[in-house]
Amino acid sequence: MTGLALLALSVPCVLWPATVESRSALEAAGIKQICVAPDRADSWRAAGFTVTPVTDAELAARERLSAPGTTPRPGVASPTRAPWIDANGWRFTRHPGSKYVYDLPAGKAPLAAAEAFAYGADAVLKFDVTDAPDVARLGQMLAFLAALPPLDLPAVADLAVVDDGSAVTGEVMNLLARRNLLFQVVQAPSARFPINVRIGTPEYPRTEAADPSAFAQKIRRQLTDDRRALRVYGSEVVLGRLTADAGRARLHLINYGGREIEGLRIRLRGRYADGEVHVAGAGRLALEDRVVTDDATEFTIPRISTYAVVDLRTAR
Amino acid sequence: MHRRSFVRLLAAATYARTSLAHASAAAATGGSAADAVQKTQDLPALRVVSKYAPVAKPGMPGPFPGRVVSVKSDKAVDTTTGKADEATVREMMAQGMRTLTRAATTADAWRRFFEPSDIVGIKVNCGGYPHCISAYEIVSEVVRQLTAVGVPVTQIYVYERFQNQMDECDYAAHLPSGVQTVAAERANRNVDNSGYDPATYLEADLFGEEDTRSNIMRLVSQRLTKIINIPNMKDHGATGVTGCLKNIAYGSFSNVARTHAGGKSHTYSVVGKLAAMEPLRSRTVLQIMDGLRGVWHGGPFARTTRYVFYPRQIMFATDPVAVDRLLLDIIETERRAHGAISIWDRSPASLKMNDTRARDADPNVNIIIREPGHVEYAATLGLGVYDIKKITLDQLTV
Numbered sequence: 001m002t003g004l005a006l007l008a009l010s011v012p013c014v015l016w017p018a019t020v021e022s023r024s025a026l027e028a029a030g031i032k033q034i035c036v037a038p039d040r041a042d043s044w045r046a047a048g049f050t051v052t053p054v055t056d057a058e059l060a061a062r063e064r065l066s067a068p069g070t071t072p073r074p075g076v077a078s079p080t081r082a083p084w085i086d087a088n089g090w091r092f093t094r095h096p097g098s099k100y101v102y103d104l105p106a107g108k109a110p111l112a113a114a115e116a117f118a119y120g121a122d123a124v125l126k127f128d129v130t131d132a133p134d135v136a137r138l139g140q141m142l143a144f145l146a147a148l149p150p151l152d153l154p155a156v157a158d159l160a161v162v163d164d165g166s167a168v169t170g171e172v173m174n175l176l177a178r179r180n181l182l183f184q185v186v187q188a189p190s191a192r193f194p195i196n197v198r199i200g201t202p203e204y205p206r207t208e209a210a211d212p213s214a215f216a217q218k219i220r221r222q223l224t225d226d227r228r229a230l231r232v233y234g235s236e237v238v239l240g241r242l243t244a245d246a247g248r249a250r251l252h253l254i255n256y257g258g259r260e261i262e263g264l265r266i267r268l269r270g271r272y273a274d275g276e277v278h279v280a281g282a283g284r285l286a287l288e289d290r291v292v293t294d295d296a297t298e299f300t301i302p303r304i305s306t307y308a309v310v311d312l313r314t315a316r
Numbered sequence: 317m318h319r320r321s322f323v324r325l326l327a328a329a330t331y332a333r334t335s336l337a338h339a340s341a342a343a344a345t346g347g348s349a350a351d352a353v354q355k356t357q358d359l360p361a362l363r364v365v366s367k368y369a370p371v372a373k374p375g376m377p378g379p380f381p382g383r384v385v386s387v388k389s390d391k392a393v394d395t396t397t398g399k400a401d402e403a404t405v406r407e408m409m410a411q412g413m414r415t416l417t418r419a420a421t422t423a424d425a426w427r428r429f430f431e432p433s434d435i436v437g438i439k440v441n442c443g444g445y446p447h448c449i450s451a452y453e454i455v456s457e458v459v460r461q462l463t464a465v466g467v468p469v470t471q472i473y474v475y476e477r478f479q480n481q482m483d484e485c486d487y488a489a490h491l492p493s494g495v496q497t498v499a500a501e502r503a504n505r506n507v508d509n510s511g512y513d514p515a516t517y518l519e520a521d522l523f524g525e526e527d528t529r530s531n532i533m534r535l536v537s538q539r540l541t542k543i544i545n546i547p548n549m550k551d552h553g554a555t556g557v558t559g560c561l562k563n564i565a566y567g568s569f570s571n572v573a574r575t576h577a578g579g580k581s582h583t584y585s586v587v588g589k590l591a592a593m594e595p596l597r598s599r600t601v602l603q604i605m606d607g608l609r610g611v612w613h614g615g616p617f618a619r620t621t622r623y624v625f626y627p628r629q630i631m632f633a634t635d636p637v638a639v640d641r642l643l644l645d646i647i648e649t650e651r652r653a654h655g656a657i658s659i660w661d662r663s664p665a666s667l668k669m670n671d672t673r674a675r676d677a678d679p680n681v682n683i684i685i686r687e688p689g690h691v692e693y694a695a696t697l698g699l700g701v702y703d704i705k706k707i708t709l710d711q712l713t714v
Contacts, residue, residue, distance in 0.1 A: 082525065179526055217524045225521065225528065233529045234509035234570075263509030265529070289514045300514055 011145050012116040012123040013052055014109075014138065015059070015101075020047050025132060029139025035124050054124065062101040062124060065091065067108045068115050069256055070237060083237050085256045090173040092119035093155070094163060094185050101126055106134055110141035111256065114280065114307035117145045118241050118252035120152075141306065144280045148309055151250050153243035156229050157184035159195035159219065168209050169199050175216035180230050180240055181223065195222055233265035238304065242268070249275075251310040253301070260305040263288075265298065268312075272297040275312035281305045359585045363519040368537065368594035375543070375601035376591065378634025379428075380416060382701030382708055384642060386607075387412040388629040389714040393608050395626045398447065400608050405453040405630070408714050409461075409604075412632040415710055423464055429601050430542060432466030437540040438474045439600075441547050441563050442481035444618035448609045450546040452490040454630065458544055458604070459491055469494035475535055477567055478504050500533045500570065512570045513537040518590055522575055522582045530569040530586075536596055543600040545636065549610035549627055550618075551647050553675065554581040556659040556688025558616045559643040560603045560636030561699070565590035576684050579669040584687035588694030591636065597699070605631035605639050612650040613679040623679070625650050637700025638707045640691040656680055659688045 013035040016026065020043040026034065036044050038053040045051050070083045091100070096119075102112045104127040116123035129135060161173055161183045176183050189196035197219060199209045209215045225231065230242050230251070237257035243250045249272060255261060271292050277285050279301070287299040292315060301308055373379065387408040393400050413425035430436060438458055440450035455474060462472055472495045474487045479499035488497045500511030512531035521528045536543070547563035554576040555562050565587050566572045572590070575582040591597065607627040614623045627646060633639045648659055656679035657666050666682045668674045675681045695702035 220524075233527050235506065236526055257507070259505065259507045261507045261509070263512070263514075265509065265514050291515070298514070300509075302510070 010117070010120060010122070011142055012102075012113050012121070012125050013054075014129075014142070015054065015124050015126045016044075016129055018129060020044055022129070023047050023049070025129070025135055026139075028132075029135045030143050031135070031139045033142075058099075059101055059124065059126075062099045063091070063095070065100050065102045065112075065123070067102065067104050068111045068254075069108060069258060083257065085178055085237060085239070087174075087177060087239055087254070087256060088115055088121075089119055089239060089241060089254075090170070090177040092116070092121045093177070093183070094170065094173055096120070098122070100124070103127075106131055107137075109134055109138040110280075111254070111306050113138060113141050113145065115254055118254055118307070141280055144278075144307075148278055149311065151243075151248065151311065153245050153248060153250055155182070155184065156242040156244050156249075157182045157193070158223055158227065158229050159183050159197060160186045160190050160193040162186055162189060162196060162198040164199060166199065168206065168212070171212040172197065172199065172209055172215055175212040176219065177239060178213075179216050179220060180228070180232055181216060181220055182229050182242060194227075195219065227269070229269045231267040233267070234263055235261050238264060240266075244270075247314050249310075249312045249314070251312070253304060253308045253310065255304050255306055255308075260303055262303050264301045264304055266301065266310070267296055267298045269296055271295070271315035272312040273315045275299075275310055277301050278309045278311070279304055280307040360520050360522050360582055362585060362589045364589070364593055365519060366516045366532075366594050368516065368598075370594050371598040374594075374598040375634065376597050376636055377638075377698070377700040378601060380634045382635055382638050382706050383416070383633060383710075384635070384638050384707060385412050385415045385632040385710045385712065386629050386642075387415075387632070387712045387714055388627075390628060391714070392628040392630075393626050395628075398609065398621070398624070400451055400453045402453045404714060405451065405608070406457050408630050409454065409457045411712055411714060412604075412630055413461075415712060416632040416634075422461065426461045426465050430462060430465050430467060432468070434467055434541045435471045435539055436462055436467055436473070437535060437543040437599075438472065439543055439545045439547075439564055439567055440474055440476055440485070440487065441550075441558075441567065441606075441616075442476050442478070442485045443558075443616040444548055444550060444611055445481065445484045447618040447621055447624045448548050448550060448611050449485050450548060451606050451608050452487065454546060454604060454606050454608070455487060456490050458546070459495055463492070470496070472496065473498055473535060473540065475499065475533070477501055477533070477570075498535060500535070504573070506571065509570065511535070516593070516595075518569065518586070518593060520582075520586070522586075523577050523580075525574050527571055527574070530571045530574075530590065532593065532596060533568050533570075536568050536599070540599055542602075543596070544602045544604060545600055546604045546606055549605065549607040549643055549646055551611050551613050551615035551623070551651070551659065552686070553615065553682065554684045554686060555583045555587060555690055556686040557640065557643050557647045557691075559640035559691075560605060560633075561587050561591050561640050561691060561694050564596065564600055564636065568596055579667055579684055581684045581687045584690045584693055587690040588697045588699060591694060592697040592699055600636075601634065603631070603633045603636050603639050605633070605643065607631060607646070610646070610650065612647055612654065613656055614676050635700035637691055637695045637702050640694075641702050641704060641707060642709065644688055644691060651679065654679060657682070659686055661686075 016034040033050040035054040100123040241252040290299040410422040417425040419425035480503040501508035517529040517531040552558035607629040
């Protein structure tokens with residue numbers, strides 16, 4: 001099933017706190033679009049940059065996001081088997097119209113840019129702009145995002161989550177996203193979905209939701225793996241966002257693990273003809289070992305470092 | 317050479333001892349002997365996906381079900397230095413292969429399994445580096461005999477799953493130029509999948525993991541025609557022992573560490589199920605159990621010599637279950653000699669979940685409830701003979 005909201009894919013904005021005299025760093029990184037303080041906007045425009053003025057008050061009003069990636073959690077998560085992932089996709093899905101700001105440590109800007117782009121989020125990237133290698137890596141990611149063929153399709157969801165606005169429901173969404181269980185946020189149960197998760201009902205008691213990981217696992221069992229729109233094999237740290245209409249599909253894949261993965265296997269529910277994958281850092285690649293069965297399509301992505309986008313056409 | 321054939325009496329005595337061990341372990345937990353293995357109803361659903369059909373006579377259990385030849389030599393290893401004697405090992409290999417096959421010559425024995433057109437994989441075990449890995453002397457003798465049969469060196473592959481382990485062991489330095497040494501992954505980091513066959517896998521949701529597949533190495537499914545399995549005599553924290561079955565199964569498939577977590581191990585059924593998958597089952601034609609050195613605790617690793625012992629024997633078979641059945645007793649006996657708990661122990665009192673430091677320091681600590689019953693389970697899949705009374709053991713001394 002596809003969600004109603006179409007999210008315009010836009011490249012996140014780089015918050016640049018320095019004066020126009022620092023433009024060589026941006027030029028070297030190929031970054032042409034920035035967010036700056038309003039009193040510096042004109043000078044940056046005069047220098048040839050596309051500028052979005054952002055006040056301190058507006059920045060403060062934006063929802064702050066955690067730095068994406070994996071985090072060591074001894075006793076709770078295992079680095080290779082069940083890594084702890086910090087991801088924000090569930091927040092974007094829950095509040096698609098909100099405005100966000102990342103406050104990022106070194107090395108995280110490209111991943112954050114990809115994550116925000118994949119969900120079409122209005123996000124500002126705040127990080128140490130004096131870190132030239134970081135600026136350069138972000139520039140490469142932004143150039144990749146800007147060069148992607150435009151394709152704006154509705155999000156695919158396997159189930160609905162009725163949002164009561166509570167923190168516990170948010171954590172359930174977080175863990176659903178963590179398991180690539182694609183959900184749509186609704187305000188009331190929808191007959192369009194086989195599963196409607198409403199926390200506090202006899203089927204989904206609040207006490208069970210207090211352990212969101214086990215709760216997400218319960219929902220996975222109810223849905224069954226065979227009926228899931230998206231499966232990822234060969235990694236526990238790649239999360240996906242699937243969008244599709246009757247004729248096409250676009251799959252965003254975000255690797256939170258920090259290491260390049262070779263041979264990532266994907267299974268999509270539905271029959272798709274051959275497609276292509278755009279891989280950040282590697283360009284356009286062919287899908288490998290594609291298999292189409294009665295109700296699913298499988299293929300391998302040769303490699304993914306941080307982000308990849310798969311474009312497919314529905315099989316006739 | 318001294319030879320004692322068909323020592324069924326000895327084997328039966330060993331069986332009685334092991335049964336007592338089962339009962340003892342079970343009594344410690346307040347249960348019956350049947351409690352010493354995982355309950356059938358706890359077994360996870362395992363789905364095999366493979367387009368490969370078994371050959372008429374699969375390599376496992378092969379032409380000699382229930383038959384094991386053990387060759388021992390006090391000269392095989394200098395126990396003060398741990399160094400193996402190449403000439404003695406070569407003689408042990410020759411006698412073992414001839415006895416197993418009843419061939420008149422060593423060359424004939426090897427021709428029983430291999431022909432020049434074969435592409436042969438040698439599944440070594442590097443996990444016990446530096447003190448207990450598949451011995452260079454055995455691997456090099458295997459290569460020598462294969463080339464004598466006419467298999468070109470370029471058609472011989474020494475393989476493991478992880479390249480960093482292969483680099484540590486550096487088999488290439490001990491082998492003729494041209495022999496391939498390969499691995500599927502750079503290291504155990506769950507990021508390299510291109511060395512695995514996406515169409516041949518075991519699917520199972522064991523602990524709620526997202527990646528529910530274990531894929532076979534492409535080398536095994538798409539390149540090799542025959543495989544020789546060379547495990548070591550080692551204890552194992554999740555399986556009780558790591559012998560023929562564990563080495564060939566967990567050493568040929570991806571994403572297998574997921575089978576044990578939180579003190580619980582699904583190795584009971586997964587080890588055998590993987591070993592029984594085609595084409596692995598059909599192509600694995602020879603088991604050479606390297607017992608020159610062994611590990612009685614802390615396995616599969618052997619970073620120190622503290623738990624290393626020296627059986628100074630090599631076993632030859634086509635039946636991996638029969639060899640592993642004997643291995644259970646060897647490891648159990650060695651552990652008992654050191655006063656360590658049984659490999660069948662399932663007592664919560666012995667369990668310090670995931671505490672590898674405590675396990676390494678104390679042989680009476682388990683980090684997972686072990687599943688030595690995986691050997692018997694594999695027999696139910698047709699991989700070999702578990703009943704010790706039906707195992708024929710030829711013991712030779714060099």
